[in-house]
Amino acid sequence: MPLTYTPRDRDYIPPPDTPRRAWNRPLDLPPEDATLGLCARHRLMDLRLADFGPRPFTQQLPPEWHLGTYDEVAARRSWCKLCQLIAEVCKDIAWTDQADIVMSWVGDVRWKKKASPNHDLSDGVGGMETWETLRLTVRSIMIGRAPAFTPFDLVPIGKKGELFQGRLLNQGQIDVDLVRTWLKSCREWHGAECSHWMRQQSALPTFYPFIRLIDLEENCLVERNDLVPYVALSYVWGRVKVFKTCEKDIDALRLPGGIEKKKSLFPRSIRDAMTLAQRSGYRYIWIDSICIIQDDDTDTYKNLDKRHQIGQMGKIYQYADLTVVAASAEDANAGLPGVEAGTREARQKEVKISEDLGIVNRSVAWPDALLKTTWEERGWTYQERILSLRYMYFVDDTVHFQCQRATWSEDFAAECRDLDLTAADQVVNFSIVPSEVPPTVELRPNLKFQLKRYPELVGQYTCRNMTFITDRVNGIQGILNVIKDHFFSQNVEFVHGMPTGELLHPGLLWRPRREPKRIHVDERKARPLWPSWAWAGWIIPVYYDSGADFSANSSGRYQTQISLGPDPYFLHLKARVARFRLMIEDRGNEDAVPPLPRVRPTRLTRYAITHVTNPEGGDHEWIGSIWLSWSHRKKFVERRLSLISKVTHEFILLSDADKFEQEELVQAATAEKRAVVNVMMMERKDDPGTDGRVRIERAGVGRMYRDAWDRVEEKWERFELG
Incomplete structure (x- = not known):
């Protein structure tokens, strides 16, 4: 049977509308012959050592190859050596026999070398050109949303330890x-x-x-x-x-x-x-x-x-x-x-x-x-x-x-001094310590980097498990010490895992990923191990919207006075307080009042913030958003096209915000650009604070329109936030 394509034929022109590299391109396969050691597909592929490179990086990758389903590959294992290898590797990792298996050429090791006289220097820098080797990745075509098995590589075996080739392992012991x-x-x-x-x-x-x-x-x-x-x-x-x-x-x-x-x-x-x-x-x-x-x-x-x-x-x-x-x-x-x-x-x-x-x-x-x-x-x-x-x-x-x-x-042998990139490097997460800078140089990257790193680390760390919850801060303290020493000025300390000083305001803006659950009480001090304003005070993973929360822009007018108290468990605030209601809206059905959603009591819920009264007598206006626990829904009643809280809630104005997160906005809120502020919903406590302050705890943090706050009656109070 005629072959439609030869892998090394760079002048081959595929039929119209046929993707050259596509795995499902048409192929005329030769007859199967069990005496030849390879199936028709792999004979057509005609693998040679030179196919793996080295080659110029700018050269187009060879095409992908469709091997059939896993069942078909396994059926050819008795006479095709390559199908046997693939079937043996896949048998322990594939969850379905019907997945299509594809072999794809992928760039592997990359390096620079001096360009040849005929080389177009537009492809290189300073008379250098980039070269690479290739590897074959065996993968499955997605079934639904999940691959049938974890991809793996096929690489040539180095006979004498050649670079950029596979290395056979000592089966019983490392070298x-x-x-x-x-x-x-x-x-x-x-x-x-x-x-x-x-x-x-x-x-x-x-x-x-x-x-x-x-x-x-x-x-x-x-x-x-x-x-x-x-x-x-x-x-x-x-x-x-x-x-x-x-x-x-x-x-x-x-x-x-x-x-x-x-x-x-x-x-x-x-x-x-x-x-x-x-x-x-x-x-x-x-x-x-x-x-x-x-x-x-x-x-x-x-x-x-x-x-x-x-x-x-x-x-x-x-x-x-x-x-x-x-x-x-x-x-x-x-x-x-x-x-x-x-x-x-x-x-x-x-x-x-x-x-x-x-x-x-x-x-x-x-x-x-x-x-x-x-x-x-x-x-x-x-x-x-x-x-x-x-x-x-x-x-x-x-x-x-x-x-x-x-x-x-x-x-795999890749121990070479002058590599630009290897396949494995593409997924490497390097240390946060800026080791490329000599220790005699002050390690002070720009403010944007300082503000970005902390929320990333806290978000990743709090998703992990601790055997003893009392280690929640200790487990990240080492990282915080390094961040402080290398990235922050001396007026930034970390208390309860939270930044103080110039980063105290944005540090307070963490949000829960799950239903908030308070940390247990320290019996010796008769209070929770960590305060409510710290992420450590809750047994949940948290996150920061780094772009919006860690903004260095603030007019000062909407910046609450916050400082650590003599007992660093508490923050002292002089803040504006106003009352708002919470609301659950359904803008998709104007003929029915939305029922309370059927959710487990452990689910985190996003609530709309609205005014206590609506002066125009119509629907309550969406003015902001906050994530809170499901338990707050117990205080809701039906009101026109919304579920609205029977009671009002007290909010503290914290600081100017950069913007809303996209998922916070409802359709009606995206029509115009309006200034935004960060707010904290608070709960008053019975026990008094020091120096006549009112003791409060955090219930949640959200955002609302600045002009919506300006339209309500507010008052100033002194608080002790624990």
Whole structure:
């Protein structure tokens, strides 16, 4: 049968209306012949090593190839070597047999080299041109909204360790020599950009009062305040028993050999991390359960030690020479697969296509797999990921190295100094620490960056889980300390996880993502652990509308006076107060009053804000919006085309706002541009505040039109917001 298309024929002109690269373009397939080792599609594809590059970046990608459904691919596995590889990889990850499978060429490694004499320099910069290699990604066509399986790559096997080709794994154990090569290459090629130790080799104290480390040569705990190269372990404890250093153990663990005597009590992840660190050439390692005194009592010394160590955990991960991440481990006993012989089974399959080409699969989506791990869901591990400069991830029985300049994997050779980009780099989240700037330079990026970073971090962190809710602020304090040191002026502090000083006003504008639930009461102080104005005071994920909330523009006229009280649990306010009603509207049906929606009592609800009375006697005007708990609906009655609250609610005017969020606006509100203000709905408390102030709590934060506020009767009051 004639072929409609030859992959290397650049002069081929497809029929009219036929997409050249489309997976569903028409193909005339040759007859199937089981004696040839490849199916008709893969013979037509005619894969060769040269197809994977290198090639100019500006060259058009080759076409996609439709392999049929998973059932059809599996049926050809008995005579097609490539279908066999694809079917074997897919069988454990595909949730349907009817998904169409497509092979797509995707750019992989990219670099620059000197342009050839005939090269059009408009494609390059300074006489350089960009080149790339390719990889084949196997993916499914979407069924509904979900792919049938996680995409994976096919790459050529490097016979002699060639760059930009696949690397066969040692099935039972990781290659520690490769790990040492990664570390050596990063130090030589990237220098201080990826290492605080290389920036700051001095006798000056780095840690106060000290950092406690495990000395792997002397097998004991040591306390130092200077900076030495050390490994930090990031893992989850889970529900297994974890050895925890207590005050009674300290003296024994400080003695040479003291750690070895207790080592049998350590969970496997800790033992493996110690082994890996030592084999990788490190003398010291930091592990939280061993290096922080874990006694849970009221002893002053123990609490002081724990408080100091937790207070500098951000610095501990920031200054670690390497952070080892037990990403796929469900608990501390899962270990680091491959550190000890026979402790992993690498999921790698290979096939020989021709004399010059062997193909092996590799996971294109290991960062996606990372997002689905227990480690990624835990609150404590968030700052460990954000602050570290070098990581070694153990994900699905494969090891990956990531620094500020590169991502290298055990199953693909990409250790090259002059890369612009690799496929894995496209999904890398680098550290927030601006390590490219020498430490002698003041780290003060522009105001826009300062205002943007905090809401992003809080939004991501509060979506994670904490075993002990009392750690809610401690789990992000390290990040906040780094942000303060590097990005903010000295008049900004963080209290209860919230910025004060110049950022106190925008800091108050967080919003809940779910039904607000107040934190439990601290029995010693007879009040909730954290105040209502702080996100930590509620057991919910939160977010900021960074563009609108963290605006530096304010006229001053609509800026409430807010300051920390003598007891920093409370804010002191001199604020304008006015009363409004809440309303639920239905603009889509003018003939019926909307019923109360059928929702679970735990649902978060957006309410419209309206005036207490409508002077024109018509429908109540939409003047703003606020997110509150479902429970407020109990106070609603039917009124014309709306559900409106029976009672009025008190609001404080906080500050000028930049704009409404798009989803806040109703259709009638988008016709004209009007100034907007931030408001807080408050609840008065029975217990009195200090200095004659009225004690209140936050109920919610919203926005309304400024001129709508100006039309109501307001009064000034002094409040104590707790």
